[in-house]
Amino acid sequence: MKAWLTFSPSIVNRAIISDLVKNFEITFNILRADITPKGGKMLIEIGGKQRKQAIKFLEKEGIKLTPIKKVVKKDEEKCIDCGACISLCPVKAICPADDWTVDVDDQLCIGCGFCTFSCPTRAIKVTE
Amino acid sequence: MKTVEEINQRIKDGDAVVVTAAEMTSLVKDNGLKETAKEVDVVTTGTFGAMCSSGAFLNFGHSDPPIKMSRTFINGVEAYSGLAAVDAYLGATQPNRNPDVGLEHGGAHVIEDLIRGEEVELYAEAYGTDCYPLTEIKTQISLESLNQAIMVNPRNCYQNYAAATNSTDETLYTYMGTLLPNNGNVSYSSAGELSPLLNDPYFQTIGTGTRIFLCGAQGYIMGEGTQFATDVERKNGVPVSTAGNLMLKGDMKEMDADFVRGATMPKYGPTLYVGAGIPIPVLNEEIAKRTAISDEEIECRIIDYGVTRRSKPTVRPANYHELKTGTIELDGVEVPTSPLSSHKKALEIALELKKWIDKGEFYLTSPVEKLPTEGLVVKPLEIQKPSILVKDLKGEALILARPNDQINEVAQKMVKNSINHLPVVDERNKLLGIVTSWDIANAVAHGKKNLTDVMTKKVIIAREEEPVDVIARRIDKNKISGLPVIDKDNRVKGMVTAEDISRLIGGD
Ligand code: SF4
Ligand code: SF4
Numbered sequence: 187m188k189a190w191l192t193f194s195p196s197i198v199n200r201a202i203i204s205d206l207v208k209n210f211e212i213t214f215n216i217l218r219a220d221i222t223p224k225g226g227k228m229l230i231e232i233g234g235k236q237r238k239q240a241i242k243f244l245e246k247e248g249i250k251l252t253p254i255k256k257v258v259k260k261d262e263e264k265c266i267d268c269g270a271c272i273s274l275c276p277v278k279a280i281c282p283a284d285d286w287t288v289d290v291d292d293q294l295c296i297g298c299g300f301c302t303f304s305c306p307t308r309a310i311k312v313t314e
Numbered sequence: 315m316k317t318v319e320e321i322n323q324r325i326k327d328g329d330a331v332v333v334t335a336a337e338m339t340s341l342v343k344d345n346g347l348k349e350t351a352k353e354v355d356v357v358t359t360g361t362f363g364a365m366c367s368s369g370a371f372l373n374f375g376h377s378d379p380p381i382k383m384s385r386t387f388i389n390g391v392e393a394y395s396g397l398a399a400v401d402a403y404l405g406a407t408q409p410n411r412n413p414d415v416g417l418e419h420g421g422a423h424v425i426e427d428l429i430r431g432e433e434v435e436l437y438a439e440a441y442g443t444d445c446y447p448l449t450e451i452k453t454q455i456s457l458e459s460l461n462q463a464i465m466v467n468p469r470n471c472y473q474n475y476a477a478a479t480n481s482t483d484e485t486l487y488t489y490m491g492t493l494l495p496n497n498g499n500v501s502y503s504s505a506g507e508l509s510p511l512l513n514d515p516y517f518q519t520i521g522t523g524t525r526i527f528l529c530g531a532q533g534y535i536m537g538e539g540t541q542f543a544t545d546v547e548r549k550n551g552v553p554v555s556t557a558g559n560l561m562l563k564g565d566m567k568e569m570d571a572d573f574v575r576g577a578t579m580p581k582y583g584p585t586l587y588v589g590a591g592i593p594i595p596v597l598n599e600e601i602a603k604r605t606a607i608s609d610e611e612i613e614c615r616i617i618d619y620g621v622t623r624r625s626k627p628t629v630r631p632a633n634y635h636e637l638k639t640g641t642i643e644l645d646g647v648e649v650p651t652s653p654l655s656s657h658k659k660a661l662e663i664a665l666e667l668k669k670w671i672d673k674g675e676f677y678l679t680s681p682v683e684k685l686p687t688e689g690l691v692v693k694p695l696e697i698q699k700p701s702i703l704v705k706d707l708k709g710e711a712l713i714l715a716r717p718n719d720q721i722n723e724v725a726q727k728m729v730k731n732s733i734n735h736l737p738v739v740d741e742r743n744k745l746l747g748i749v750t751s752w753d754i755a756n757a758v759a760h761g762k763k764n765l766t767d768v769m770t771k772k773v774i775i776a777r778e779e780e781p782v783d784v785i786a787r788r789i790d791k792n793k794i795s796g797l798p799v800i801d802k803d804n805r806v807k808g809m810v811t812a813e814d815i816s817r818l819i820g821g822d
Contacts, residue, residue: 266362266575266587267658270491272640273499273650282640286658304492306364306577306585308418 188217188231188314192250195225202247210240229254254314256297260290264309271301271310318680321355321595325674332356332671334664335508335594335605342606351602356671356678359510360527360591360663363503363655364577366489367469367540368586369405370425370566373461374436376400377453382446383438387411388455389424395438399446403466406576406586420584423576425465428457429529430571463566465529469539471590473511473558474614477502477637477651479629479644482620483772484792487581491654493619497629497644500616501652505660506609506634510592511560513605515552519594520560521681527591527667528562530570532676535592536561537683544690550611551604554631556692558685562590573663589659591667595678609634616644622784624694702818704785704799704810705778712808714739717746717766724765725754735809737798738769743805745798747771775800776810786815 198221207214212234219228232240244251258279267288272280279294280301290301290310297312324330331354333341338357341350372393374383377400386395386402390410393402408421427434433454442449457463479500480486480493487493491501506512514520524535539559546557573589596602614637616629632642638657641648670676715724715736728736728751738747747769757768774792776785776799789797789812796811 266577267656268364268587269653269656270501271652273501273652274492274494278650282653282657286653286656286661288658300492304580306491306579306587307575308578 187233187237187253188229189251189253191228191230191244192252193221193225193228194248194250195223197248198223198225200247202244202249206240206243210234210236210243212236212240214240256295256312256314257292258290258295258297258301258310258312259292260288261309261311264307265305266307266309268306271305274300274304276300316355316595316597318595318597318678322677324355325671325677328672328674330355330671332358332593332668334661334668335359335513336661336664338602338605339507339608342602347599347603347606350606351596351599354596354602356668357513357594357596357605358591358664358667358671359508359513359594360589360660360665360667361471361505361509361655362573362587362589362659362663363505364489364579364585365467365470365588366407366585368425368465368467368588369403369421370428371462371464371466372402372404373463374400374402374438374455375459375461377448377451379448380446381438381440381448381451382443383440383451385439387435387437389419389427389434390415391419391421391424393421407584409583417578417581417583420576420578422584422586423578425566425586426571426574426576428460428463429566429569429574431457457567465533465562465564465566465569466536467539467562467588469541469559470562470588471510471539471560471592472504472556473509473515474553474612475503475556476615476617476626477632478619479616479649480620481618481629486619487579488619489579489582489585490619491652492580497647497649499650499652500632500637500642500644501654502614502632502634502637503654504612504614504634505655505657506612506638507607508657508660508664510590510594511558512552512607512612514592514594514601515548515604516687517558517685518601518604519597519681520592521684523679523682524592525676525679526562526593527573527589527663527670527676528564528569529566529574529589530572530666531564531566531568533562533564533590535681536563538685541692542686542690543692544686544688549613550607552607552612554613555615560590562588573659573666587656589663591663593667593671593676593678609638616642622787623781701781701783703778704776704780704782705807707782707799707808707810707814707818712806714743714806715749715765716740717769719765721754721757721763721765721768724749725751725758728754733809735796735798735811737773737806737809738765739806745773745775745800745804745806748773748798750795773798778802778807782810782815782818785810789815 215231217229382399393404395402406422478490522537539561575587753768
């Protein structure tokens, strides 16, 4: 999963990340980082067996963790409401309204991207 | 009984009663046929679907010095210019010549760009003549700078169309959209009860010369479209499969980008979403009855697109009411459906046309010629040299492995016979899996002993009755080097390899 870590000024000097990687069986990737003495943010991708324990550790150390979710977005200008995407969605996140406007529910979406590739007008995108 | 002239007089006076085909269905249900036929003057229809057989004639004007264009590209998409000096026909499904763009921006997209008023690049080559000395030209053009931009679509508005599913175990990318494996979804393309030719199934009012709504402009029916058929199975008067269709024309300079769209069917290619609406004058009760047809009364066939032959098997019949509910039952399983054509836009078009007529901006026409109603069937294209089937391939001695064979025995067998694939079968020669020399090397490297641990269980196969060309495509698509041949009872009959096929196809 991908998440933003927020560091408060009081903890930027501690070697939390290296402890994390040393002590847990995880895969860990820093995608973006913006840390100054006044605190900062880091975008990470974390996986592996002990991911859950690792996240608990981070939270215990005072780091705020905000997971990012993949969301599906439809460009209303480009979409022609053809409905080609409807039957491809494995979680029924795409449904036609009564007037056949094709609506996407980003709460249900799991970010699989089936709809993205198959849209004839390239109107639907999965973003983070 | 009314006449078109009488209806036009009422349009002029602002008295005409115009309803959409969907409204007509409920009106007849509520008020009865007799009453409604008297009351309603015009029924408007609409459809907004992917219509591959579309394109445009463009006239660029003469340059100085002049050129007789022999190859023409607009934004990188080739338009056919084997007509006079500065005319070209841009087809909707033509891919971009730039391989990086390819299917993503083809003829259909350029047509949309032009209608949107965008500038596009014209590049043309010529061989040069005494009167047309220039041999190359590169410039910018737009809809405004063109002398004419006339959309001419040889086959639009199919009367009905099949719905598609896919029984194979791989995803297929077709002109019917993405078809999930194991009948995972169904796509259908007709607008159902709003569709123009389903509301006048015997062409009593729609014919050559009929004025219509085409992509936001007033266009015309030029006549029957290509591949037009009349002698087909009908239910409730309407064909249950493709039958009639129309050749349409309209002035691109008057079109509205809201009602036309360049699109790409993934891994299939560009296509044009065309918005078309046809008014039907309610001249008598018979015509009124036809326009009152409902989705429930219109049937189509769900066809298995997993079979890549000309005639594909029917899975089951379905009506548009069922299809529009969003799921349909196939072999006891609820399968989700996708419309492919926009029902929302179809209704918008029927309403827009109604508005034009209500405002007196659009008048009805009687056809100058009727469309054919009998005697036409679609003839197939016979390949002079019949296609070679898998069973026609000269088979080599059949070498097989059993699931409990030892890895080293199997390795020896492969080396001895210099083969790279070995089908694994049960005692009745039914296919269980396949091993390749790579699997064997892998097994040895990891100290695996059992064949069943290393063989591939999901095997891509060839059937005896399939044409070799279909197999060539399958080998290519799956990036494999060979596949077992299976008979009707799933028994292995042999192997075909990429080499066998390239020898055969390359050999003539
Ligand atoms: S496939 Fe694309 S254009 Fe069609 S309804 Fe879905 S998002 Fe819209
Ligand atoms: S990304 Fe997947 S889950 Fe999300 S809407 Fe598209 S098909 Fe459905």
